[in-house]
Amino acid sequence: MTVNQVYEIMLYAAAKNLQQGYISPDDFNNKLMPMAQDGYCDYLLGEYQKFQLQRPIAPVQFGQTERIRQSLAPLIYNTVLPVNSTTGISPFPSDYEEVDNMWGQYGFYNIRFIQQPRLQSFYRSTIDPIQQNPVYLLRQEGFQFYPENIGYANLSYVRKPPPIHWGYTQVGDEPPVYDPTTSQDPVWSETDMMQIIVRALALIGVNLQFNVLLGYASDIKNTGQ
């Protein structure tokens, strides 16, 4: 789905459900899409706000099923992290959102995430010596690896969703005209994009069911805006 289709669906929905319904390109680019995308990404990663007491399980969790992974697949990237051999710290990638998995540079050995209170137990383990069973913590500076001289680590991570941008040109008081050369299409699949549109519309007070939105989308495809 292109960003133009997204924008058209949102304009259509706003026009149908709001008096004088209109969404400016700037509102679409800078407010609605970033918030809706981030909200949907948070939902797929597992909203900890929905945890219950003594039961840290969200209704939807990253990795819970292949379907959820499939939705996030456009955001899952791999990189090799260089680790400072003295401090054991490697900064987060610039677009980093959440760790998917971490493993060693040579061979597929696991680098485990641990929490600070358990560091000394892992560090002093004689059953699983830290040299052969490296671990990492999360800190403000980035990933803190033990042993510090681990060298490199392979990281599979979920990146922040890239911005969705409806580029346009505007002459005088004429309506803005879509410009694909300055636009950026969403990376999400069509069904996931519908979920994002539902969230974006909710932000302007248009609360639609998913299937109503699907109807709008097919209207636009069949008859145009």
Added chain:
Amino acid sequence: MLRVTYIEQVRRLIYGGQPSSEAEITVGLVNTWLPQAVGVAAKACYKDAIAIDGINYVNNSFYTTFKTLAITEDEQFLWKVTLPEIPIGIGTSEGISRLVLRDNESRQLSQPIVWLSQNQLTYFQNMRTIPNKVLGYSEGIYVYLKSELILQDYTAQATMISGGLSTDLNSILNVPADYFPIMTEYLRVQLTGERNTLKDVTNDGNDMVRTT
């Protein structure tokens, strides 16, 4: 079965499938439980032999021969061999059944040493010596050899009940197939016990798993 294969089998049993990268029942942890499980299985075999055959023995399939064990001088005429693990404590000599010395130049093996019990240690020096035999006794992980010969140029070969070399995960786990279920049941109880124990996940200075 390879040691690493059996460890994988046990971990899959505990986790109901392939363990994730967060699994706390690690390969190393299962490997440290294995000697205990082998001991339980060997003891069951020992009891079975008495119950069925009326003779106390442990099936040959439990035995491993460890070679090239270094011999060092402990005291005058007393030599020490370090075993790869402490022999299990069943029977009088079932734990470590045989120990021979090897001349590395001629490749000749000595006759097996004659074992002394701890009681015999208190009086064996007053007894007539046994010609051409080395006497020895085991204590924990060591075997002590009484000999006037210079033994440090030789190496020792010890045959004992053992699952095999625990440091080599790709070695064969020396247990007959009919005793694997006993080991598996033992490991399952221990490891699910660890897995199901409530954990203190809060970092609040209290070693508590439940609050009121």
